[in-house]
Every structure is written in structure tokens, then in C-alpha cells.
Amino acid sequence: MEEMGEEALLIEVRRLFASEGDDVILGIGDDAAVVDAPAATKLAWTTDMLVEGVHFQTGWQSAEELGRKSLMVNLSDLAAMASQPLYALVSLAIEARMEAEYVLDLCRGIKSGCDEYGLRVIGGDTTASGSGLIINISAAGSVSGDAMARSGAAPGEAIVVTGALGGAAAGMRLLAAGTGDAYPGLLRAFRSPEPRLAAAMAARDAGATSMTDISDGLATDLRHICAASGVGATIDIASLPHPPELDAACREHGWDREALALGGGEDYELLATFPAESVDGALKAIEQRGDVRAAVIGQITADAGAISVIAPDGHESALKTRGFEHFRHD
């Protein structure tokens, strides 16, 4: 970094993200970007910060994978609002010892994610970090029709998740232990999450009443929906979808598969609620348009704030698992 210098790196980064034209009046390189956002649409806007040593270690994935994932985390938030991504701003805090090529690869990963999902990086900030790499991405997308909030769930509705749960948390544990070679699918779940944008649009069109993405773990994210909607929920443990390799990894390492599915974060799947009469159509629409499995995992109840789990043997108990909280030590 010191040899290449900030200005030289910025020139490369600006070339990579050059995006003027159409609705981008001024892209990266001025004091601020200026966009002429599509008229007659609302904008959804989100921001996420990834911190080395908290969310990732640089050795856990390639620089390109890390860059792409940093963007995907934001796109998952936009998906949860059924919002189509438009723009992103990228802030990086970089240690002086870091290779400029690493930073460029990180940006290439962000760019490839942008190309894949049709959005553009229009600005950003680079600065020095005293300790560790920090990546903050803010992203905006368009919203057609009503915004898809967490607050619309009602008693009797079905709770639906896309994809499988617990894979990313297991992948992170494997990477931390340095023993993940036997479980490429779990590593991929942690390194390369896919934002469920098409599935989210399908869910909205199929009548979803509330939606969020599973970033902090099912338990925490379902609590968010319950709190925002003033409802409770019952989860049927036997119905939780697991990724293929999770069973074997849990057996080998003595992990609790259900705890990973309920409490492990970073799956970036969708969690949504549907009225009973529309749930079958919703599952089909999500699978067809979103190219991802969807499953009913429980029901919304009237008991505000209470979340219970039904074990495979039929025993019902209060949900104890908490999702990932950044400030807890455990």
C-alpha cells in the first residue's frame, strides 16, 4: 500500500468502477455521486459493515470472494424489501501492510457481484486502518409498490424460509478450525451467499405479508418479525431445511445441528409469512422464479413475543436459542 500510494490505487479503483451514463450523472471520483434515479419509484437504502476478526479473517476466502460477499450482504437486505438493486457506495479501511493487489481483487469481487445483479458502484472512500480491514457498503435499490416490511405478519399465517439453514455458521466454524476440506458446500455457504432477489420478488407477488433476511440467525430474525408485527410464532423443528453436508459435519465435530439452524447467522435466506390460502402458490412461485427451494417451517400465533419450538417427538417448549449478537462472548 505504501509503495503504490493512495492516489495510484484510487485511479485503478475508479477505472474499475467507472459507471457514468444513463442515470449516473457523476460516478466515482467527485465529492459525491449524482444520480437521476428512476422516476416514480421509491428507494430502499441499506448499509453493512464487515470487520476483520469479527465477520471474517482474510485467510478464510479469496479477496474476490470477500468483496463479492460484502456486496451480497447488502443485496440480501434489499431482497428482503423486494427491492431491485441500483447503486452502491464502498468504504474501505486498509492496513498499510496490505498489498494493493489484494485491495484491487477485493474491488474486482465487488464489481463482479455488481455485474451479476445489475447495480453500479458510484462512489466510496478509502482510508487507513490502524488494525484490520474494514469494509462498509451502502446500497440503494428501487421499490415498486408497497415496501415489504417486517411488520405485516398475522396469526395463523405460515412461516416460510428459502434454501437451507445452518450451513454458513458451520462453514465459518470449519474455516476457524482450519478443517473444512471435506465440506465444500458448507464453506461455499459462508463464502459465497446468494441474495434471494428473484425469490423475494416472487414472494412479494405471491402475497407475502412480512419478510426479512436471515442474517443474524433464524431465532433472532423471527423475533424481529414477531416484534414488528406484534405476534408470536411456533417453529416445527423437523421441518427446518438443512444443507446436504451439515449432518456429517455435525456428527464429526459434535455440533448441534438444530442449534446451528436456529442460531447460526449469515445464511442470507429469506424468512417470510403468508396467509394459509396463498402459501402453496407462494412455495411454487419462489421455487420457479427464485430457483431455490422454499419450505413451511411453522406458524404465526397471536401470543405476542412468544416463540415456541415443536421437537421431532412432538414436545413443545419456548425457544431458547438466540441468534448471533456481536457483543456477546460465547
Next chain:
Amino acid sequence: MEEMGEEALLIEVRRLFASEGDDVILGIGDDAAVVDAPAATKLAWTTDMLVEGVHFQTGWQSAEELGRKSLMVNLSDLAAMASQPLYALVSLAIEARMEAEYVLDLCRGIKSGCDEYGLRVIGGDTTASGSGLIINISAAGSVSGDAMARSGAAPGEAIVVTGALGGAAAGMRLLAAGTGDAYPGLLRAFRSPEPRLAAAMAARDAGATSMTDISDGLATDLRHICAASGVGATIDIASLPHPPELDAACREHGWDREALALGGGEDYELLATFPAESVDGALKAIEQRGDVRAAVIGQITADAGAISVIAPDGHESALKTRGFEHFRHD
């Protein structure tokens, strides 16, 4: 932090920043904010990251001052585009040892800046930091008419700055040395910069051809205008405006006053260019509408990329001073 917990802190922060109503359809607290931005305007959008140990030490100012300044840095970018601030997103990475009350005071400082300049925090992210406090704020504003870019300067035009230069850099040096009590104005320049929003609108209306804010130091920021516009510049050293206490502080500490004015960063003043015929009117308009002094400090030349300085004795030489670069050691 550990005792209060992330959820409890977030509840307080959400209460502080509650902003639904009017054009904010969903504020802080969902997966993303949703806004119905004013129609028929373009949006300017910027992001800035402040890193403990690089941009600040927590002991250098109160938490509220730090929060307010984090926002002001963004508003200064919006001012440079002649953009009226609308929304902000706040990401914080916080060490577990940090008091929750400190974080709340930081947010109160951001909120007070928002109230002062008429914008709203509509979302954000909080996470743990392995080492030190990281603050990233993204802000958006409306742009009426043409965007005020860095690229419109032409040979023969006057170079104008608002306020005074070198004060913030001197203030930072004093704080680093722990000896600033005799120079409250210099400390204030570092701790409490004011974005020149009203001055920027006045400058745009008075015919500014290019504009930027002085965040990296006059030398670097003028280079940005020259590079974007394909021009050169001559600066008259004797005309550089200094804050009242700078002379005395430079004498006491043996600092080079001109080097601070040219190379010290974080003044957050405006740097703009005007055709010769409109510069007198522009100076008056900035002073009246912007409530800040403005001065002509030099001229744009046709010699692309060349910046020279004229010393008080009339001697002209190439500008050697570089502005603040985060990755250099000096």
C-alpha cells in the same frame, strides 16, 4: 457494551433516530430504509469512514462532538455538489469495552447535526470492532439544476476559498501533543467543522464553474480540480486566509504556517472557481448568504496539471506540498 447488549442499545438508537413520516416510509429498524425521495430532483450520494487512531482519538473531543463531526464530513461533500442534505445511514463498529452511554452520546451528536441541517438518519448497522471505533456515514441530498462537479474550471478563472486554512491541522497537532488550551479556535476547527452548505448554494448561483471541499488539504484538493478540468493553477501564498490563532501557534511550536494552509487537511472549506467577471459578485454572495468570508487565492492556468505558488517576495515555484495521504508515513 456487553452488559447493555446489542439489542438494548439498538432500541435506544432507533428511538433517537425515529423518523417515519412524510417521505420516509420506513426508517431505521427494518432490513433497509424506504424513502419516497422528492420528485424531479437528482440525488447526490457520498460516504465517509472515520477510523480511531487515524482520523481521531476518543480523548480529542467529546463523543457528541465526534458524532457531529462524522456527519459534517459527509455534509461537506454534499455542500461541494451544492446538494441539500436529505438522509443519512450510520454504521458503527464498537469495541466491547466501550460504554453504551458513549455510543449513545455519539449518536446524539449525529442527531443534533441532523436537526441543525435538516436531514434524517434512516438506517444503519452496528457491529463489534476488534480494535478501535469505526464510524461510516453515508448521506444523500437533493440536487437542483446541474451538479456542481470538479471538472468545469477554465484558464483565467479565479480560485476562491471560504473561511480560513490550516486551522484544523494545527488543532489536530495540538490535541496530539496535549497542549491546545491556549488555542481554542484551532481546537474548534478540528473538532467542530461546519459544512459550507449555504455558501455552496450561493457559489453555484453566482456562477461557480467547479467546486470541491478542502478535506485532504488545499494542495491535493486543487490538484483534483486541475486533473478533472484539464487545467493548471497559480496560488498567491500571501492571499491564503489563516485563522486568527494560527500565527501564534506556529511561532510557539515552530510549525510552517504556509505548509499547514497548503497541506493540512480537514478544513472542510469550499474551493471553487469563477470566471473573472463574476468573482466579485460571488465573494459578496458567499459572504452574505453563506455567513463566511471568501477570498481569491489564485488563478486557473492553461498549463494542465502544473500548479505553481507565488511567494510573498514574488518568487514563483512549482508547488511541492502534498496534501494528507492516509498511507504515507510523515
